Amino acid sequence: MRRTLPHALLALPMLWSAFAAAELPVENAVLTEAPQVPAPITRTNNAKVVVKLETKEVVKRMADGVDYTFWTFGGNVPGSFIRIKEGDEVEFHLSNHPSSKMPHNIDLHAVTGPGGGAASSFTAPGHSSQFSFKALNPGLYVYHCATAPVGMHIANGMYGLILVEPRAGLPKVDKEFYVMQGDFYTKGAYGEAGLQPFDMEKAIKEQPDYVVFNGSVGALTGDKAITANVGETVRLFVGNGGPNLISSFHVIGEIFDRVFIEGGTATNSNVETELLAAGSAAIVDFKLEVPGTFIMVDHSIFRAFNKGALGMLKVSGPEDKEIYSGKQSDTVYLPEGGAVQTLSEPVKKVTAKNLNEQIAMGQRVFDQNCAACHQPNGEGIPAAFPPLAKSDFLLKDKLRAVGIVLNGRQGAIEVNGKTFVGAMPAIKLDDESTANVVNYILNSWGNKGGSVTVEDVAKVRATSKPAAEAH
Amino acid sequence: MTHTDLRRIIALLAALCTGALLAAERVSIPAGEYRPLFASATAAKQQVAGFQLDRLPVSNQQFATFVSKAVRWQPERINPLFADEHYLQHWQKNATTVAAPRPEELQAPVTNVSWFAAKAYCQAQGGRLPTTAEWEYVASAGSVDPQADEKLILGWYSATTPAFMPAAGQRAANAFGVHDLHGLIWEWTQDFSASMTTGESRGDSALDNQFFCGSAAAGSADPSQYAAFMRYALRSSLQGRYTVANLGFRCAYSPSSLNAIETTP
Numbered sequence: 223m224r225r226t227l228p229h230a231l232l233a234l235p236m237l238w239s240a241f242a243a244a245e246l247p248v249e250n251a252v253l254t255e256a257p258q259v260p261a262p263i264t265r266t267n268n269a270k271v272v273v274k275l276e277t278k279e280v281v282k283r284m285a286d287g288v289d290y291t292f293w294t295f296g297g298n299v300p301g302s303f304i305r306i307k308e309g310d311e312v313e314f315h316l317s318n319h320p321s322s323k324m325p326h327n328i329d330l331h332a333v334t335g336p337g338g339g340a341a342s343s344f345t346a347p348g349h350s351s352q353f354s355f356k357a358l359n360p361g362l363y364v365y366h367c368a369t370a371p372v373g374m375h376i377a378n379g380m381y382g383l384i385l386v387e388p389r390a391g392l393p394k395v396d397k398e399f400y401v402m403q404g405d406f407y408t409k410g411a412y413g414e415a416g417l418q419p420f421d422m423e424k425a426i427k428e429q430p431d432y433v434v435f436n437g438s439v440g441a442l443t444g445d446k447a448i449t450a451n452v453g454e455t456v457r458l459f460v461g462n463g464g465p466n467l468i469s470s471f472h473v474i475g476e477i478f479d480r481v482f483i484e485g486g487t488a489t490n491s492n493v494e495t496e497l498l499a500a501g502s503a504a505i506v507d508f509k510l511e512v513p514g515t516f517i518m519v520d521h522s523i524f525r526a527f528n529k530g531a532l533g534m535l536k537v538s539g540p541e542d543k544e545i546y547s548g549k550q551s552d553t554v555y556l557p558e559g560g561a562v563q564t565l566s567e568p569v570k571k572v573t574a575k576n577l578n579e580q581i582a583m584g585q586r587v588f589d590q591n592c593a594a595c596h597q598p599n600g601e602g603i604p605a606a607f608p609p610l611a612k613s614d615f616l617l618k619d620k621l622r623a624v625g626i627v628l629n630g631r632q633g634a635i636e637v638n639g640k641t642f643v644g645a646m647p648a649i650k651l652d653d654e655s656t657a658n659v660v661n662y663i664l665n666s667w668g669n670k671g672g673s674v675t676v677e678d679v680a681k682v683r684a685t686s687k688p689a690a691e692a693h
Numbered sequence: 694m695t696h697t698d699l700r701r702i703i704a705l706l707a708a709l710c711t712g713a714l715l716a717a718e719r720v721s722i723p724a725g726e727y728r729p730l731f732a733s734a735t736a737a738k739q740q741v742a743g744f745q746l747d748r749l750p751v752s753n754q755q756f757a758t759f760v761s762k763a764v765r766w767q768p769e770r771i772n773p774l775f776a777d778e779h780y781l782q783h784w785q786k787n788a789t790t791v792a793a794p795r796p797e798e799l800q801a802p803v804t805n806v807s808w809f810a811a812k813a814y815c816q817a818q819g820g821r822l823p824t825t826a827e828w829e830y831v832a833s834a835g836s837v838d839p840q841a842d843e844k845l846i847l848g849w850y851s852a853t854t855p856a857f858m859p860a861a862g863q864r865a866a867n868a869f870g871v872h873d874l875h876g877l878i879w880e881w882t883q884d885f886s887a888s889m890t891t892g893e894s895r896g897d898s899a900l901d902n903q904f905f906c907g908s909a910a911a912g913s914a915d916p917s918q919y920a921a922f923m924r925y926a927l928r929s930s931l932q933g934r935y936t937v938a939n940l941g942f943r944c945a946y947s948p949s950s951l952n953a954i955e956t957t958p
Contacts (some may be wrong), residue, residue: 279853280853291851291852291853320779320938321853321854321938322854323852323853323879323939324850324923324926324927325848325926325927325929325930344929344930346927346930346931346932346935346937347937347938347939347940348777348779348935348936348937348938349935359713368927369926369930370922370923370925371759371919371922371923371926374919378851419847419848419851419852420848422849424739424921484757505811531750574820591708
């Protein structure tokens with residue numbers, strides 16, 4: 223059969239591919255920092271895409287007061303987002319900044335070839351390497367550094383995502399974001415201040431101090447939350463750099479309408495929690511029907527509330543009470559034995575010697591008992607939990623505040639011109655802890671509310687009793 | 694003369710004397726054995742013959758003295774085959790003068806030097822670069838406090854490169870009496886390109902070659918020796934003409950070449 227084929231025909235495919243390669247338009251890849259994603263690719267043809275990525279070792283914030291020497295692709299964790307199209311030819315330039323201590327390379331899971339490009343991109347400090355690959359398989363892929371010791375390079379933040387859009391493109395959505403989880407191992411415990419060195423022992427034991435989205439605690443909360451509007455469909459390109467943990471990615475209060483499972487071609491619908499292996503990614507799409515703050519977590523939930531794996535999607539727009547009513551009533555439930563919450567007391571008793579110590583100790587009490595509702599910054603949650611920061615209600619009567627901590631409170635109150643209807647349980651604390659936390663609240667976030675003494679608390683306790691009366 | 698002046702002069706004299714002594718000093722390293730990183734725990738230890746090694750890494754000042762005579766190694770004249778564009782880039786230059794080290798970095802180890810330049814320097818001293826085996830053998834000796842050693846080593850690897858390189862010799866010597874093998878710079882070895890990882894370090898353990906150690910810790914002498922893996926990784930990323938901001942060197946002297954220099958005044 224082959225012998226009968228005319229030579230010209232045989233040569234045709236080769237000629238064609240040579241012609242096609244020569245004719246491919248050249249473009250420079252647009253790289254973005256998380257949570258931003260480059261715009262969808264609108265061209266229908268393939269291109270030769272030039273990607274220029276720099277490896278850099280930088281000291282950045284891990285959490286408030288905590289710094290870390292991150293090793294990065296592009297200066298940030300996660301590394302720059304790369305977006306190409308199935309069939310594109312990629313000319314990859316990896317430059318290692320002259321100030322780097324380490325050689326680095328890149329293994330892109332989107333590459334078909336030994337090492338995913340690792341050997342070809344192995345680069346000494348102050349040098350650049352170049353290699354090329356053809357994007358054969360569409361999907362969302364992790365890339366990472368694979369220089370010895372690989373674990374340490376990944377643990378220090380050397381990972382990111384590359385999207386190979388399918389030829390026909392992805393379904394259109396209104397907004398796209400880039401979220402990537404990673405686990406970090408520091409000499410000091412979570413929150414211990416200062417420049418924290420990497421801890422190899424914890425890394426080998428797979429016991430991270432930090433599990434975070436986008437490279438630091440709070441990278442996606444508060445002012446840095448991602449935002450969208452009711453009616454929009456949002457797409458998250460979610461990756462897990464590891465190095466060790468598997469992520470149970472969940473958005474509280476949302477259901478993923480469509481998931482490209484493991485970043486591949488198969489889709490699933492109506493998914494609550496998407497499992498992300500270390501070194502894998504997924505595309506999750508969901509339409510926003512109601513407004514509010516939607517919290518992104520690793521549903522291995524201690525990671526979210528104790529190690530930093532928490533982000534926010536803030537959605538604005540009109541309410542739809544049929545889909546979600548909000549709170550329709552709130553009454554006090556008094557089971558037998560009383561409604562007082564019992565909270566564990568500190569094992570070792572240390573007494574504050576002055577107001578400053580009271581405030582410091584009070585912060586710990588606050589973080590454990592109050593911050594979940596009133597928020598660590600004391601600003602509360604609009605329409606749900608009243609603010610304590612610069613609260614006229616609070617500052618007007620400090621002994622009333624003591625009473626609320628001791629006995630709880632129910633019913634409508636007006637704080638800074640806004641009405642809050644809710645209930646706060648009594649917090650079971652001794653007089654000293656109560657004085658500490660109230661003094662912390664009276665003297666934080668710009669409050670200058672004076673102070674209360676342990677004796678004041680004892681007096682309030684003696685003269686008041688658990689109350690359930692309306693305001 | 695005030696008391697302060699006197700103290701300053703004494704300090705200066707002391708610094709000069711120590712500097713001169715240290716500059717000349719070489720440490721005799723007894724023959725011994727050590728287990729290379731890439732060998733398994735059951736593998737035979739490698740023998741290292743006795744030799745001499747510089748107590749400190751070569752300083753900017755020493756290297757400047759060298760290039761003032763060996764002019765072909767000056768940054769203005771170096772053949773690009775023997776050094777890349779970053780060669781001695783931290784030295785100060787202006788239109789009329791030859792590049793020279795910054796005064797505050799005279800006692801700091803010279804960096805941004807290529808393997809060729811380092812080799813030429815050591816030859817001019819009647820020595821040579823240490824082999825990787827020799828270097829690792831000496832560097833594997835700790836100080837009196839192994840925990841402090843580990844902290845120093847891992848701390849350095851996880852810190853960014855400082856704007857100014859500190860002077861050598863400020864930390865305690867190791868058990869052989871050699872300073873700054875860890876915690877200051879990387880160092881060239883004679884055969885840096887022989888014992889190495891490949892760029893695809895994870896495949897190295899499968900290679901049928903003991904020299905390819907890789908990051909796959911299986912089979913290595915001590916899986917927790919991440920710092921050593923980093924040294925091997927760095928060495929294997931280099932070529933002879935490369936220069937790096939925190940890569941310097943020191944010289945070794947085998948008995949024969951040492952004799953040669955002793956008979957030459």
